[in-house]
Amino acid sequence: MWRQLRLGIVALGWVTPALAQEKPSDTLLTVGRYLDYETVSDPQPSPDGQQVIFTRRSVDKMKDNFESALWIMGADGTRQRFLVKGSNPVWSPDGTRIAYLADGEPKGMQVFVRYMDAEGAVTQVTRVMQSPGNLRWSPDGKWIGFSMLVPQDSTWKIDLPKAPEGAQWTRAPQIVNKMVFRADRTGYLTMGYTHLFLIPATGGTPHQVTHGDWNVGSRAGGLPGGVGWDWLPDGKSVVVEGDDAPDAELHYQRSNLYLVDLATGTQHRLTTQDGNWSSPRVSPDGKLIAFEGYPAAGSVSYRTDDLYTIAPDGSGMALRSTALDRDPSGITWAADSKAIYFTAVDRGTSNLWVAGIGAAPRQLTSGTHMIGNAAVTRNGVVFAVRTNYSRPPDIVRLEVKKPAELTQLTDVNADLLTGTRLAEVEEIWYGSSGGARIQGWIVKPPSFNPARKYPLILEIHGGPHGNYNSGFNYQFQNFAANGFVVLYTNPRGSTGYGSAFGNAIFHAYPSVDYDDLMAGVDSLLGRGYIDAKRMYVGGCSGGGVLSSWVIGHTTRFAAAAVRCPVIDWISFTGHTDIPLFTYNFFEKPYWEDPLPWLKQSSLMYVGNVKTPTMLMTGVLDMRTPMPQTEEFYQALKMRGVPAVLVRFENEWHGTGSRPSNWMRTQLYMMSWYRKWGGDGPAAAVGGEP
Secondary structure: HHHHHHHHHHHOOOHHHHHHHOOOOOOOOOHHHHHHHHHHEEEEOOOOOOOOEEEEEEEEEOEEEEEEEEEEEEEOOOOOOEEOOOOOEEOOOOOOEEEEEEEOOOOOOOOEEEEEEEEEEEEOOOOOOOEEEEEEEEEOOOEEEEEEEEEEOOOOOOOOOOOOOOOOOOOOOOOOOOOOOOOOOEEEEEEEEEEEEEEEEEOOEEEEEEOOOOOOOOOOOOOOOOOOEEOOOOEEEEEEEEEEEHHHHHHOOOOOEEEEEEEOEEEEEEEOOOOOOOEEEEEEOOEEEEEEEEEOOOOOOOOOOOOEEEEOOOOOOOOOOOOOOEEEEEEEEEEOOEEEEEEEEOEEEEEEEEEEOOOOOOOOOOOOOOOOOEEEEEEEEEEEEEEEEOOEEEEEEEEEEEEEEEOOOOOHHHHOOOOOOOOOEEEEEEEHHHHEEEEEEEEEEOOOOOOOEEEEEEEOOOOOOOOOOOOOOOHHHHHHHHOOOOEEEEOOOOOOOOOHHOOOOOOOOOOOHHHHHHHHHHHHHHHOOOOEEEEEEEOHHHHHHHHHHHHHOOOOEEEEEOOOOOHHHHHHHOOOOOOHHHOOOOOOOOOHHHHHHHHHHHHHHHHHOOEEEEEEEEEEOOOOOOOHHHHHHHHHHHOOOOEEEEEEOOOOOOOOOOOOHHHHHHHHHHHHHHOOOOOOOOOOHOOOO
């Protein structure tokens, strides 16, 4: 035992105080100040538009967790105050109550109702054994609908001898007979099916609405998650997304819409064409249902959603977003049922759009920012979350008739950012292979001097169908505060650029995305202020895929921080909670043709790696599980490549769900980069070499 402990100390002996420490500062975004960083989300205006409830998240420094609470303010931003601990608030139709989720009895999340009068009485409505979610009030305000798992007995009956009295036998094994049986941030799943329920708003016994061996909710990758559903105005039926096919567990990117009669429980499939249909929203007059998705048309890795409408009887399905080629999100009807509002990400920005019935979509807001969580009131006032390079997320207000006039209502990080020098962010575009045009951003230290030479961090996003954008990024600001220039880009495979761009890596991941990343580095080197001997590369998840691929195909980087990677696609399919995603990425399963699976695996190129590599993964990770990281680490050690494995305790996918682990991630990375910095330690805090 002592020998093992001593070896562990030696293995980490390179972490010298000079390399591991970050200089304290009250004027720069240091790691320690992350403990005071807050975010807001999910603005919910009252039906009369006079008040807004929103979720405010902060760091619980004692419990090493993030704490969310509901706050309330006037529609003009005045009288901001704490309301109640909880999440997912929904106003009753008459505005006298809110329903929300919070910890309750007998365990876990429960549905609560708070009366919005002066007394503010709170009632726990459910007392269920499984966690409810996706709350919606009935049009008359008498019922609350929600989704919940219905467990299914998976016991395998065998004639086991009776245990002796007082014996302590090992508990029975879990019997698994489903394709997806685990989920990151949850663990091994309770077997069963998710269905809709109703409960009186004053409390009582939940009534199950949907039944059978199928799940409500769009499960594009097979995992349980949110459930899109809505009431029809008469309160007699609901529309819900899901897939009731007998082989649904093998369906990837498939979901239907169903109309469910609440009196009889009968359901009618509305979307007769197979596709990936989700997020139904019923118009106020009840004549149309808006929803997102696309029809099935061969296997793809990514395709943009479109905006559609359909009548409640399943007739007249119509495409409403012709030629948009961007994903609509957060669809909301206008009060007169003549238009649909939504947000869409386009080339690193997100803005509010409107699609009039019978008219092409048009963009309402503009600007280099990210607008999301938009809620539109009956009189056309919009409350949304907005962030940009220099401003963390805050609640803003605008009017659909005057979309250029945005008013910021909250400023939850004013105490943190006042007097703080932030990094400048510059947007760039550059060319890559095949004539592709790639968008990226450069983050420069606060005291940047173009005549000096700076170390560079290339940070790669995950997904792979995700994107970097123009929102505030504490991680990049912190890197810059420590003297690094940061390059982040959206290579092919990223979202926000259309279906063809996002699907460019289908059956070839990684491939041209690597070209795009290297072209970005070349472009930045041409500016003259990057030290080519102090360039580093890192990324998590899809970024871990690409960072491990990068070091197997070039030696230009002085060090790498490969986080939560996939390095062996064949073994990954048996370890991950998203096997359908992986099988879909290849033309044939590996038992029919293993060569493409091996060709796209970073592990097959580990013989080329010379770059000192830090590997970081959470011990609980079920998305890109620890064996993927360990395989790569062991191969590097066998080859004599400098390598270290950092196993994050109490951490699922990613290494930042706990505040202390987020800070550790930053400090470990910068310490590793500085150790292999060529000419010595990187620039000091603030960008001064």
